[in-house]
Amino acid sequence: MSSRRSARLSAVSSAIKEDPKPSENGSTPPKVANISKKRKVAPEITEPKTNGSPSTPKRKKASKPIPPITPTPTAIGLMSMPYSSGDIDNTTPPPINRLAVPNGTNAALVTPETHRLVASKPVDQISPSKKASVQTTGKILDEAIAHLLKADPKLKPVIEQEHCHVFSPEGLAEEIDPFRSLASGIISQQVSGAAARSIRAKFVALFNTDKSDASQHVFPTPSQVCGSTIEVLRTAGLSQRKAEYILGLAEKFHSNELTTEMLFNASYEEVLEALIKVRGLGKWSVEMFACFGLKRMDVFSTGDLGVQRGMAAFMGRDVNKLKGKGGKWKYMSEKEMEEIAEKFRPYRSLFMWLMWRVEDVDISTLQG
Template identity: 30%
Template sequence: MPIFQYGETEVEWLSKRDKRLAQAIERIGLIERSTMPDLFTALIQCIIDQQISAAAARTVNARILQVCGGHMSAEALLAAGADNLQRCGTSMRKVQYMLGVAEAVQAGKLDLSAIPAMDDAQVIQTLTGLKGIGIWTAEMLMIFSLGRPDVLSWGDLAIQRGIMRLYNHKELPRERFERYRRRYSPYGSTASLYLWALAK
């Protein structure tokens, strides 16, 4: 299973920029988070995973993969049809989102092969143009499918919780969050891994 790539360069930069984060990095050590380079599969999984437990998400994902013949693709998803997909344990609303992504890919309206060449703002704009994909989902795809180095998601409550625990803040206004984002840049994604670990 591929993992998010980071190393001494990112760790040294963040440690020099922030003493508290440096202590957390030293205490926690190397974090291995699996990635999903196939953007179509990742998009579909992100839609399935929304607002359900990790265990439920694994079950639904496995069932949908089975219905698609063991290989996730736009063609296989469309061939499976809405009723079969819903029977896998997900809502019809999510099924419509998934089929919408598949239809956009098949019709050529969404060229997933072009996304890696886009800058971060273009990626967010392109992905959030799809029903069922918000900014947070696009940012998670940027980290775990595209390997983008500088993503710190304001919309991620665990990231916010990690920052508040690390710096003993009782609240985290957007302005303060943005100061941390600038401090961690250009390695916000690596900082995110540690903030998630601190939030647990």
């Protein structure tokens, strides 16, 4: 009896060692196999939280949130690229002292189809009795700076270090084609500066197939773009939507729903209302065009993160401690921004430009 009992115990022991896997019917495996399984699983406990394991709280590994990238303030040159002399095909003419107005268009605009210049009168064409009381493109920047310094002397170091070319006599002499500027702005949306320049060059090349030298390429007119198709425009690297946006913009100019004369003479509210109807042009895009394309001096964008951040820094706040709330980044509320900027009317465009640059200047000694 004892020998048969010993044989049975020996057989059971051998079975446990040779088959540590769970049975096909899902029953619990023998104890020895269970120990082996735990040893294999153990490394998973120390794995990073990317495997979704609830055993490691996500907040322990979460990286510091970063605000979304905007063209401002660090890339102000790139943001204004479609509206600066770098985008003009011909050499900018020497400055002509013309009439200027803070609440109107001060740029010299060029009609897209006929290349006719639409601009304010030169000062030498007005009567001598009125010259002393009018603002001119040669002096309006100086007058704007004086107004801002009177409203807040703390702006002095920023103004002294950062020269605003946009509203200088040279900047106001730049001849701006509004169709080219707006189309270039659409191309630049949500892509890097290098990508925007590459796509824009390919887009322009589509309409200059007879010129092998890229330096001789000229920006297409609205009628030329209207004669193309979405499929052809996309070969330049444009997305489906951007191709549709540019074609729609061209149709607006081709049908005279948008005209250079209207953009020059209309009020800011009328310009905003007309351009916001164009697919692909949101409020921010129109604000930037009004400031850098039309050279209007009382534009103020409360939705621009660069302006928000600069204003917060200017007010002495630690912008690095500010966080996004409710899924949206806010360095300062729109209401507070408007209240602060109110005293800088009618030159809020210059104030806005300075706020993009304020973090590059040491203003700590003037805080308080």
